[in-house]
Amino acid sequence: MKISIVYHSETGNTQRVSERIMSGVKKIESTDVKIMSINDVDNEYIESSDIVIFGTPTYAGTYSWQMKKWLDTCKLNLSGKVGCVFATENYLGGGADNALLAIASELLVKGMFVYSVGASKGQPYTHFGAVCIKDGEKEQKERAEIFGERIVQGVIELINKKR
Ligand SMILES: Cc1cc2nc3c(=O)[nH]c(=O)nc-3n(C[C@H](O)[C@H](O)[C@H](O)COP(=O)(O)O)c2cc1C
Structure with a gap:
């Protein structure tokens, strides 16, 4: 299974969370x-991916304008792929x-x-996707890793059920 993680990051927080998510994804064999x-x-890589995970910083309570611009002008065909999202913020409730x-x-x-894992697998819940707070505690970092792992597990389970 091929997975792309596409992020916007100005000060490195979202990039670090992307790396954590990648570690989680890598826990599953054959990814x-x-x-x-x-x-x-890497457009070719994204187009041949089964899952694309998008990461953004929170800007004024929504996703960054840079990520919005990228998505709005993206000419890639993303239809039929699984899409997942995560975000970083400075403050709880930000x-x-x-x-x-x-x-x-x-x-x-x-x-x-669109797949969020949600509350289906127990803690940590990722209702709409993973949220990590800047300079987060160990728990925040683990959450990102678990999110990555669970996304792939969820998609594999779905494919296996259909066979
Ligand atoms: C223009 C701007 C607006 C922001 N708005 C919010 C906000 O509404 N809520 C919040 O918690 N953090 C806000 N932040 C903080 C960022 O979301 C946070 O530091 C994020 O982790 C930055 O990601 P990056 O290091 O990947 O660029 C804002 C930062 C900037 C630059």
């Missing part, structure tokens, strides 16, 4: 994963949930199957 900044994407829903709505418009 091929690449992380990319929106400033340096609006990351809204950022996740806003970015997820754009993925729906692009015809992606």
Whole structure:
């Protein structure tokens, strides 16, 4: 299974969380994963991915304008792929949930199957996707890793059920 992690990051927080998510993804055998900044994407890799995970900082309670611009001008065909989202924020309640829903709505418009893992696997819950607070505690870092691992597990379970 091929997974792309596409993020926007100005000060490194979202990039660090992307790396954590990648570590989680790699815990599942036979995964091929690449992380990319929106400033340096590998279009071919994304187009051949089964899952694309998008990461954004929270800006004024929604997702960053840079990520919005990237998605709005993205010519890649993302339809039929699984789309997942995560966000970083400075403060608990800083609006990351809204950022996740806003970015997820754009993925729906692009015809992606949006998956958050949600509360289905117990703690840590990722209702709309993973949220990590800047300079987060160990628990925050583990949450990102678990999110990555669970996304791939969830998609594999779905594929196996269909066979
Ligand atoms: C323009 C701007 C707006 C921001 N708005 C919020 C906000 O509404 N809520 C919040 O918790 N953090 C806010 N932040 C903080 C960032 O979301 C946070 O530091 C994030 O982790 C930065 O990600 P990065 O290091 O990947 O760039 C804002 C930062 C900037 C630059």
